[in-house]
Amino acid sequence: MTPSSLNQLIEALRVLPGVGPKSATRMAYHLLQRDQGGAVNLAHALEYAIATLRHCKHCNTFTEAEVCDICADAQRDHSKLCVVEMPTDLMMVEQTLAFHGLYFVLMGRLSPLDGIGPKDIALERLLQRASDGEVEEVVLATNFTVEGEATAHYLSEMLRARGLSVSRIARGLPVGGELEHVDPSTLAQAMVERRSL
Amino acid sequence: MTPSSLNQLIEALRVLPGVGPKSATRMAYHLLQRDQGGAVNLAHALEYAIATLRHCKHCNTFTEAEVCDICADAQRDHSKLCVVEMPTDLMMVEQTLAFHGLYFVLMGRLSPLDGIGPKDIALERLLQRASDGEVEEVVLATNFTVEGEATAHYLSEMLRARGLSVSRIARGLPVGGELEHVDPSTLAQAMVERRSL
Numbered sequence: 442m443t444p445s446s447l448n449q450l451i452e453a454l455r456v457l458p459g460v461g462p463k464s465a466t467r468m469a470y471h472l473l474q475r476d477q478g479g480a481v482n483l484a485h486a487l488e489y490a491i492a493t494l495r496h497c498k499h500c501n502t503f504t505e506a507e508v509c510d511i512c513a514d515a516q517r518d519h520s521k522l523c524v525v526e527m528p529t530d531l532m533m534v535e536q537t538l539a540f541h542g543l544y545f546v547l548m549g550r551l552s553p554l555d556g557i558g559p560k561d562i563a564l565e566r567l568l569q570r571a572s573d574g575e576v577e578e579v580v581l582a583t584n585f586t587v588e589g590e591a592t593a594h595y596l597s598e599m600l601r602a603r604g605l606s607v608s609r610i611a612r613g614l615p616v617g618g619e620l621e622h623v624d625p626s627t628l629a630q631a632m633v634e635r636r637s638l
Numbered sequence: 639m640t641p642s643s644l645n646q647l648i649e650a651l652r653v654l655p656g657v658g659p660k661s662a663t664r665m666a667y668h669l670l671q672r673d674q675g676g677a678v679n680l681a682h683a684l685e686y687a688i689a690t691l692r693h694c695k696h697c698n699t700f701t702e703a704e705v706c707d708i709c710a711d712a713q714r715d716h717s718k719l720c721v722v723e724m725p726t727d728l729m730m731v732e733q734t735l736a737f738h739g740l741y742f743v744l745m746g747r748l749s750p751l752d753g754i755g756p757k758d759i760a761l762e763r764l765l766q767r768a769s770d771g772e773v774e775e776v777v778l779a780t781n782f783t784v785e786g787e788a789t790a791h792y793l794s795e796m797l798r799a800r801g802l803s804v805s806r807i808a809r810g811l812p813v814g815g816e817l818e819h820v821d822p823s824t825l826a827q828a829m830v831e832r833r834s835l
Contacts, residue, residue, distance in 0.1 A: 442729060444702045446683075446690040453683035456676030457654075458668045464656070466726055469687070471655045473700060474745050477688055479653030484684040486643075486650035487669070487677045493643045494670060503670060505641045529663055532639060548671050 499570065501563050502528045502546040511544060518542040520577040524567065524596060526550045526584060534582060545570055550588040551595055571605055578606045585612060696767065698760050699725045699743040708741060715739040717774040721764065721793060723747050723781060731779060742767055747785040748792055768802055775803045782809060
């Protein structure tokens with residue numbers, strides 16, 4: 442009873458993460474009824490992005506050139522390599538202005554439950570990149586989730602086996618954080634990882 | 639620092655209802671990294687749907703032909719017209735097999751807070767459709783939400799002023815429903831709208 446082009450659109454929208462049949466139907470009706478211009482624009486943006494974006498040869502982030510702006514910047518400290526899961530994480534670290542080295546973006550994390558193993562993220566390329574002779578320290582800045590922690594553990598074993606110095610960003614209370622309002626496991630970790638002054 | 643074609647894609651994804659900057663970013667990375675085929679397919683489905691779908695001349699639902707299958711079916715009872723908000727609602731009513739008349743799809747509901755007034759939904763076309771001389775009863779099957787109720791109220795005033803008989807689908811306990819588990823306002827309504835046996 443539903444026209445086939447509408448059904449095809451609803452099915453096609455389900456490739457979006459977190460979108461099931463109900464939201465896909467709602468999205469399709471919204472686009473067709475209220476925002477056809479937005480829908481056409483979305484179609485063009487998808488095709489344009491697929492056509493122009495590729496991975497930076499050095500750090501694996503998305504870029505339109507062969508090498509991204511950060512990797513092309515001769516001012517950066519080439520001896521430090523910060524490993525993050527996604528380009529958004531890279532941008533968060535950049536915003537802190539606390540790191541002046543280069544990055545490597547895994548484009549994912551190890552997640553056996555979702556079927557994402559070592560071959561599905563850019564581990565091999567990271568190993569090559571970190572073994573270029575210039576990198577001295579690899580800073581692991583994957584998330585502190587179960588998957589991010591597992592990824593960091595796996596990476597640190599691999600990288601240390603190649604004689605690289607490996608570090609992990611710190612866990613602890615947030616700046617301005619009060620003990621009363623922090624969750625017990627973060628507080629426990631802050632205690633275990635206390636620094637001598 | 640984000641490539642412009644990636645930024646454009648993230649912006650374009652925000653036309654989807656319920657998608658803010660964070661989900662749009664997540665969706666863009668997912669499509670680019672894990673499902674480029676799905677992204678291309680989505681682009682094509684959007685363009686194809688926009689190009690082929692239009693509104694049924696009679697009932698206003700989406701169709702690829704001039705008149706949809708239900709409106710084209712001579713077996714249906716032309717004296718009854720069921721008004722629903724969206725095509726999904728039409729399908730829900732169809733599944734019940736309890737209604738054999740025709741439909742009219744508003745493609746929305748009155749919602750002043752979202753800026754959707756009488757001119758933004760197909761009220762004028764409904765008035766014309768209901769005044770064809772064949773329709774005797776208009777069954778209002780908009781949702782029992784605040785907006786759906788307001789729409790039903792507005793429609794019933796308009797349609798009764800034209801001498802049409804107007805009804806509203808019943809409120810009450812669900813089939814198999816237990817008094818203990820139903821919310822108080824539904825139970826109150828079931829009491830107010832009790833039927834004599």
